[in-house]
Amino acid sequence: MRLRECNTETDRMDYRWRKALGALVALSLGCASSKHEQQQQPAPQPAPQAQAATAPAETPPVPTLRLDPQVRPSGYELELTVDPNRDQFAGVVKIALELPQATRFVWLNGQELEVQSATIAGADGKTSPARAVKGSEDFIGFGFEQPVGPGKATLEVKYTGRISDKDSQGLFRQKEGGDWYAFSQFEPDDARRVLPSFDEPSFKVPFQLTLKIPMALQGYSNTPVEQETPAAGGFKKLRFARTKPLPSYLLAFGVGPLEAVDAGRAGKNQVPVRIIVPHGRAAEAAYAAKVTGPILGLLEDYFGIPYPYEKLDQLSIPIATGWGAMENAGLVTYVSELILAKPEQDTLERQRIFAEVAAHELAHQWFGDLVTMPWWNDIWLNESFASWMEVGTIDKFAPDWGAQVEQVKTRNQSMKADSLATARVIRQKIENRGDIRNAFDGITYGKGASVLTMFESYLGKERFQAGIHRYMQKHAYGNATADDFLASISEAAGRDVAPMFSTYLQQAGVPRVSMKLACEAGQKPTLQLSQRRYLPTGSKGSSEGLWQVPVCVRYGQGAGKAGEACTLLTEKQGQLVLEDAKGCPDWVMPNAQMKGYYRALLEGDGLARLMKQGGKQLSLPERVGLLGDAKALTASNDLPAADTLTLAQRMLPSDDRELVTAAMSASSVNVDYLPQGMRPNYERFLRKTYGPEARKLGLSPKKGESQDQALLRPEVLWTVAYSGRDPQLAAQSKALALKWLTDRSAVDPALVPVVLHTAALGADEALHGRMLAEAKKSQDRRERGWLLEALGAVRDPKLVAKNLQVMMGEDFDLRESYTLLSGPLEEPTTRQQAYDFFKENYDALVARFPRDYGAYLTMGASHFCDAAHREDVQAFFGERTPKLPGGKRVLAQTLETVDLCIAQKAAQGESLGRYLAKY
Ligand SMILES: [Zn+2]
CATH class of the missing domain: 2.60.40.1910 (Immunoglobulin-like)
Incomplete structure (x- = not known):
């Protein structure tokens, strides 16, 4: 899975991820981490429901986290009736079971499912009714009148479930261009919301899915359609080919008026590649169609194993989800802003990010799909490896994109996360479902990738690759642990590498x-x-x-x-x-x-x-x-802040985009650290240092310029026009923003976000009103995102208040309009006003947010930098956040972030003040 990037920086330097990937700023799963939960008991489960009370005495106790490993599935046949116009679906699942002994009861995972009927058939083929028993939120049990087994048995369950309008997990639906679409997202543990199942990654078996959908719609899943037949009531049945063995989290499908864009054939087996798009958007898939095949080819070359599935579809999901992309075998899903763009809105940056994410997701077809971790403590075997492969693959795909430098930037970010006392370890023990959610964080992705980069370099590229070949070949279509991986690398390296790896896998910190x-x-x-x-x-x-x-x-x-x-x-x-x-x-x-590292x-x-x-x-x-x-050593008081700012300036001027952006990042300061009254000095410092570059690049592309110049332009403008509040650029931005509101071609698409944000900083009621009206009117998700994010940057308290009321209303999906609150929470001058509102409406916001994201809202309170607010955050959220999934960890990290800010302000303020006084 590829997440929206976590970012707790208050500067705008690492803007590209947040802005490129949409609205849920810093709300991705696992921006938080905490060691505090390591010793926690499993989360308390709700008391068994009334039905359980009627269960006979022999009902075994409800599991708390994991299923009985002895009872195993060997395959599923699943038929789902899905009409995206409805908020319910119906299912029939036949699960082939392997029972180690005669049994009268089996627990499965199942959530929010209503069972209509169930039967069990033993090896003799005799069928008898099974009694469904609701366990806790995550479990559903089936009791049998007579003992069944040992040996093979088939459990058949007829049931109904929910298609959510609000979540981005399980089975959810989304309206786009007047049409409803339904999509699945199961990682890590939401398959149980769609079928009674063994919803743990070690149960890796084939699935045969049949979708019953309205005749006029299209359906896609992991495998090709084997048979299409008409069904009663204006429906049709799509029978998909039986999959290779898959864990439940990789089963996927999408239903709606979808269109397929042919992207040719790719790889040694010449598998068909398609981009699946919402109705009428085929023209937006051109770039994805062009690059998918070549990226797949490069990955095959590295692994030495052909792409392991029958076809490759890349499906666009038109939703502001909490995740960016998902590696379902044969049916990779992406949020639409990543994979699609209208030609007139497209940017180099969007294309590069898509190629990087595609390399990550396609690497998962081997790391994760072909070889799967048996349990979530080893999710690094998926995510660290896909993140690491992304760099090597893009470096071959486009050597001039500077993938190695990007990896160093990723390293810098993950080291920052890893320096928290509450940082997770890469192989964190999983004690409850919150731990599973928390495992998808910057440690698993960024630190894991950086550690692999280090050991690949230390052991030698060829040896490392040979070790990966061994690992893949030995465990193809099965499960493997960290020990299996280390054994393969050790064999290839001719030495035991486990001890050195373990110091990074089992221990937090840099x-x-x-x-x-x-x-x-x-x-x-x-x-x-x-x-x-x-x-x-x-x-x-x-x-x-x-x-x-x-x-x-x-x-x-x-x-x-x-x-x-x-x-x-x-x-x-x-x-x-x-x-x-x-x-x-x-x-x-x-x-x-x-x-x-x-x-x-x-x-x-x-x-x-x-x-x-x-x-x-x-x-x-x-x-x-x-x-x-240098920036990190300033934070640890080993290097004065002034020395880091000087170092950044000494790297300039430079013709190199990466160096200029790294210098800007090093010289960006959390404005909360600045001594009283020094913010104007800091803004002048930014203008003086980077203004000449900004003026050279200007506010529109130049004929014949390089890609690097085009990519650098918005980044420098963020620093000088937005953070530096350059008056001339602000005036130009306002004029351009007004033009853009009536003519979308008036501003280069790469510059629209920075132009709108800069204009919004000084917006009056009239400009604000026009931007808001356009956001309400726009049917275009990307455009609406640009406007809503920029509106979050207004500073006038009257306009902030108006925005917050709009967010609570019905004009926008909260997942898109949350920027109207997260923006003013970041900015010191509007923070108090936004915070008061935040607290007042906290319960309502949690209720409207996707189910597993409520806890992450708390991170909006992490920007404070003083003791009084720290106490207030502790008092208010301390009572609420720990009750939400993953909440304890999120709260601990929020408080630690505030504590560190207070300490950094005390440590760096004086040096910063002295340095900036001359500006
Ligand atoms: Zn991933």
Whole structure:
């Protein structure tokens, strides 16, 4: 699954993900994490329902989290009657069971399902009625009059269920262009809302699905349609081919007036590829149709195993869901803003993000689909690997896109998440359903990918790939654990890699490696190394921790030459002798190509030496990584804030887009840290530093410019026009926004978000009214998203109040209009007003939000930076959030974020004030 990016930065530097992926800013599953829940008991289950009371005494106790592993399915036949115009569906499921012994009762997963009837047939084929028993929210049981088994048996259940209008999980429906569509999303554990099932990933078996749908509609699922027959009442039946073995979370389908765009054939088996789109939107799928096949081919080349399924459909879901894309075998789903764009609205950025996400989802067809983790503690075997494969694949697909630099940026972000005392570990124990939700976070994705990058580099690309081949071949169509993976890599590497991997998989945190260069006469130059856990100032975490860190450095040998040296740092102290060095090196780059997952601290004059020539001897990933480390070392009080700002400026000017954006990121400051009255100075600093670049690029594309210039333009404008509040650019933005409101071609689509946001900052009632009216009128999801997000940036309290009333009304789906609250919560000048409203309407908001997302609303309170509000957040949310799924972890992270802000403000404020005073 690919999530909407988590982002707790209050600056706008990492804007592209949030804005590219829609409205649920920072509300993706698992932006939060907490160690506090590790020792928690399983979440209390609701008391068994009334029906359970009537169950005979021999009913075994309701499971609390997992099913009995002894009773297994061997396959499903499922028929679903789905009419997207209705909010109910009907199902008939036949489950082939393997019973280890004679039994009179079986528990399955099932949620919100109403059973009409059930039967059980033993190996002798004799059928008898089965009695359905409601267990807790997640379980449904079936009792038999006579013992059944041991051996094969078939349980048949007729039932009905709900098609949700509000959720983005289970089976849900969405109206688009006047038509209703229904879609499924089962990962991690929502298949149970659509069929009584063994809804755990270790039960990996074939499914044969039949969809009964209105005659005029189309239906798609994991496999091709085998047979289509008319059915009574204006319906038709689509019988899909039996799938290869799949866990329940990968079963998928979509129903509606859908259209298929032919994207040719791809891979060694020349499987058909299609893009499935809502009615009338075929022209928007051109880019997806062009790149899907080539990306699939590159993945096949890496794995050495052909794409394992019969066909590949990529299905667009027109909804502001809480997730971005999902790797269902043979039927990958994407939110429509990712996969589709009208030609006149399309941007390079959207296309690149689509290609990256497609590489991630298609990598899952092997990592996750072909080989599946048996339980959610090993979800990193899916997500870390798909995220890591995404980089290598895109690097081959488009070498000039700078995928390796993007990986360094991902590393910087995940290290920030990993520096929280409440950070999860990659292989976190799963004690309850909330833990499963929490597992889809920046640690599983970003840290996991960064750790794999490090070990691939340390062990060697070929050996690592050979290990992956072994792992895939050995476990194809089955399940495998972390131990299985480590065994395969160890065999290929010729050494046991488990101990070093484990220090990252089983332990939270980022190692901080400090290095001191010693050059003594008659001896080889040596780096003295020491490690401990990196912690930001104000953290209540412990700096204890010991990792096996592959440390690789590069060093200057004079005359433009550089040497390289590596060691595995396994103890608290160690050393790295620069064996090949000729004399004392001019400089030492403490993390060669930024492959290592550690923050590096150069003691003494190490940083000054490194930056003597503006860092020109360093590679781009190294410079970008160095800026990320500098910002982190400022947060831990190892480097004054002023030094990081100076370092960023010394990297400029640069023709390189990645370096300019990394410098902007390093010099962006949480405005809450600024001493009283210094915000105008900070804005002048941004204008002075990046204004020349902004003016050079301007507010419209130039003929013949490079892709990098086109991509850099909006990023620089965010810094100078929006964050820096440049008056000239603000006036131009307002004029352009007014034009755009009547003529959509007046602004380059890549610039629409920044132009509308900048205009909204100073919006008066008239402009606000026009933007709001357009948002209400627009039938275009992307356009409506642009407007609603920009409206969230207004600063006038009267307009903020108006927005909040609009959000509570019926004009918009709350999943789209939530930006009207999240925007003013981020901004210090509007925060109090928005917070008061937030608290007053909290219960109503939770009730209207998708079921499993309510807890994440609390993160809106994480922007505060003072003790009084911290107390208030604790008092108000402490009573409410822990009651929601995943809520304890979310609350803990929210409070820790506020605590860290308070401490950072105290630690950095003075240095920032001194530096900015001259602006
Ligand atoms: Zn994924």
